[in-house]
Amino acid sequence: MTTDDEPGPLYRELREFERHLRSERGLSPHTLRAYLGDLRDLARHADTVGLGGPDELGVAVLRAWLARQHADGMSRATLARRTAAVRAFTRFLHRKGVLAEDPGVLLGTPRLNRDLPSVLSQDQAAHLLDTVEAEGPQGSRDLAVLEVFYATGVRVSELCGMDIGDLDTGRRTVRVIGKGDKERTVPIAETAVQAVEEWLRAGRPVLATEQSGNALFLGARGGRLHASIARRIVHARIAAAGDVPDLGPHGLRHSAATHLLEGGADLRSVQEILGHSSLRTTQLYTQVSVERLKKVHRQAHPRGAADS
Known part of the structure; x- marks a missing residue:
């Protein structure tokens, strides 16, 4: 959060923009923190170059700020996020009348080199879930957490935000609040339902x-399960399983999406399950499936090793 004693020409406008983001945009806490951190860095840059006031914030200042970070080796993903943050900020200033023109529209967005995500094979996923020792309340919780991650493909923040009433055992669905407070209903496998019911019966009490309130998953002290603990659970249980690549919750999300597509699910359905705003994001998983098929072909076909 910005403070009243911060100097410089942009800080007052940045405080107003922060209030705008918190009240109107519906951004996730993580995105909000990232945007504000990016813009505070821009404000410091404006101080350094002697910007006289927010009305002098032009495209040359913005490009120089981004170029400095590129020269320092900042990743394309971070540069893309910072560009998005600046565009939102300059659009806000333009609509307020502070800027006569919006310089953010003149900024290009760095193209991202999208690496294929690491995923478990279906056998590895089954092995992981079959070998979790679900003894005691935390063991029961850990199995339920892993089952829900893999069954639904939810994000870690979405799982930690679930309440008891979000699970409909009769319809085998779970209500999920995703990015931008968007709600969706996701199918959940019977094995995951059983694991959650056992946790609710014998572990959660x-x-x-x-x-605890209505939180579905709890930490050791009874509070709502924190995202960092959920990540620790996944890494620890994978390490205990052996012969399974070390992936976090997002790796289980990738695995769930890939296995849905391998099982014949259509892209639109997977997009809806995952809560992707763009189908292009979901299409990444089709590449994962193709690469896995090519790997199997190279290993199994008599002339596969010669294939590209």
Whole structure:
């Protein structure tokens, strides 16, 4: 959060923009923190180059700021996010009348080199879930957490935000609040439902306190499960399983999407399940499936090694 004692020509406008983001944009806490951190860096750059006021924020200042970070070796993904943050900020200033023209529209967006995500094979996923020792309340919780991650492909923040009432065991669906507070309903496998029901029956009551509220998953002290603990659970259980690549919750999300497509699900359905705003994001998983098929072909076909 910005403070009133921060100097410089952009800080007052940045404080107003922060209030705008918090009240109107519906950004996730992670994105909000990232945007504000990016723009505070821009404000410091404006101080350094002697910007006289927010009305002097032009495309030359913005390009010089981004060029400095590119020269320092900043990743394309971070540069793309910072460009998006600046565009939102200059659009806000233009609509307020602070800027006569919006310089953000003149900025290009760095093209991202999208590496194919690492995923588990279907056998590895089954091995992982079959070998989780679900003894005691935390063991019961850990199995339920892994089952839900793999069954639904939800993000870690979405899983941690689930309440007990979000799970409909009769319809085998779970209500998910995703990015931008967008709600969706996701199917959930019967094995995951059973794991969650066992956690609710025998595990959650042991850990629950007055602070638990309606949270579906709890930490060791009874509060809502934190994202960092959920990540730790996944890494620890994968390490204990052996012969399974070390992936976090997002790796299980990638695996779920890939296995849905391998099983014949259409792209639009997978997009809806994952909560992707763009079909292009979901299409990445078709490349994963093709690469896996090519690998199998190279290994299994008599002349596969000669194929490209």
